[in-house]
Every structure is written in structure tokens, then in C-alpha cells.
Amino acid sequence: MNTISFKATVASAEKNEQDQFFMIGxxxxxxxxxxxxxxxxxxSFSEQDKQxxxxxxxxxxxxQENAAYKVCxxxxxxxxxxxxxxxxxITGDLEKVVVxxxxxxxxxxxxxxxxxIMGDRLVDNTH
Known part of the structure; x- marks a missing residue:
């Protein structure tokens, strides 16, 4: 199994009320x-999203060639x-990304x- 690692210098966060989504980068x-x-x-999700x-x-x-839904x-x-x-x-041999x-x-x-975004899949060890 593979891991990709990199050092971030930028972290962004957005709550877009108009288009109704959360995003982090x-x-x-x-x-x-x-x-x-x-x-x-x-x-929220439409019936089409669910289908x-x-x-x-x-x-x-x-x-975008390295993108998927519900992969984490x-x-x-x-x-x-x-x-x-x-x-x-979903990812084949890519098991983790460490930033x-x-x-x-x-x-x-x-x-x-x-x-x-992640709900109960988030483990917050910052405390």
C-alpha cells in the first residue's frame, strides 16, 4: 500500500451559502x-446525488483525475x-495521504x- 506525503504552506476554508457547500483545501x-x-x-443531497x-x-x-466521492x-x-x-x-494501492x-x-x-464534511469519520487529536 502506498502513502503520499507533502508539506502544506496554505490551508483554506470556505462555507459557500450561495452554492450550499463546505470546502477545505x-x-x-x-x-x-x-x-x-x-x-x-x-x-444537502438531491435524489439524483443519492442515485x-x-x-x-x-x-x-x-x-480531477484523482478524485472520488466518499473515499475517505x-x-x-x-x-x-x-x-x-x-x-x-476506490483508490487501488493508495492507502493514505499525510499532509x-x-x-x-x-x-x-x-x-x-x-x-x-467528515462527521464521525473525523478523529480530532488536537486537544
């Missing part, structure tokens, strides 16, 4: 990034890192929106 650079993660979830399997969180790493089985938030544990039935956040100043709402 992590990247190794604000503009010229090589590695990034995008995690997003709608406030197509899009009724959960959206996870993308380093491009667990997200472990620690003081200096976030670990995304992935469903290998070093030791030097990131997360935007306001980051932890709250991460909780809203």
Missing part, C-alpha cells in the same frame, strides 16, 4: 502548487498533520468545516 504553495487536496461536501453515489464528501488530490474512511487531525485514510477499493501542517496558519473555520 491544503496545498504546498498558494499559486504554484504541485501537491494539493480539495475536500468538499454539499449542505449516482455523489451523496457524500468529494476528495481530490493533485487533479477516516481523517485524523493532529496538531502538526492531517492523515486521510482512503478506501483502497504536514506544522507551518500552516489555517483560515478561520477550517476545523469546523472539516468536521461538517
Amino acid at each position: 491544503l496545498a504546498d504553495d498558494e499559486y504554484d502548487f504541485e501537491n494539493y487536496i480539495l475536500l468538499q461536501q454539499s449542505f 449516482t453515489g455523489m451523496d457524500g464528501h468529494y476528495f481530490e488530490i493533485n487533479g 474512511t477516516q481523517v485524523i487531525l493532529e496538531k502538526d498533520a492531517i492523515t486521510f485514510v482512503l478506501d483502497t477499493n 504536514d501542517i506544522s507551518e500552516v496558519e489555517a483560515e478561520e473555520g477550517f476545523n469546523e468545516y472539516l468536521q461538517a
Whole structure:
């Protein structure tokens, strides 16, 4: 099983009331990034979302070709890192993505929106 690791320098958080979604992002650079993660979830899901399997969180790493719905089985938030544990039935041999956040100043709402997206799949070890 494989793990991707990178050090983030940027962490963004958004609660979009107009389009009805939460989003968090992590990247190794604000503009010229090589590695990034995008995690997003709608406030609610339509019947079509449910029928197509899009009724959960959206996870993308380093491009839309590396994206899936409901792929994170667990997200472990620690003081200096976030670990995304992935469903290998969806990702093949990619088991984890570990992001070093030791030097990131997360935007306001980051932890709250991460909780809203991941629910009981979030393990918050920051306390």
C-alpha cells in the first residue's frame, strides 16, 4: 500500500451559502502548487446525488483525475498533520495521504468545516 506525503504552506476554508457547500483545501504553495487536496461536501443531497453515489464528501488530490466521492474512511487531525485514510477499493494501492501542517496558519473555520464534511469519520487529536 502506498502513502503520499507533502508539506502544506496554505490551508483554506470556505462555507459557500450561495452554492450550499463546505470546502477545505491544503496545498504546498498558494499559486504554484504541485501537491494539493480539495475536500468538499454539499449542505444537502438531491435524489439524483443519492442515485449516482455523489451523496457524500468529494476528495481530490493533485487533479480531477484523482478524485472520488466518499473515499475517505477516516481523517485524523493532529496538531502538526492531517492523515486521510482512503478506501483502497476506490483508490487501488493508495492507502493514505499525510499532509504536514506544522507551518500552516489555517483560515478561520477550517476545523469546523472539516468536521461538517467528515462527521464521525473525523478523529480530532488536537486537544
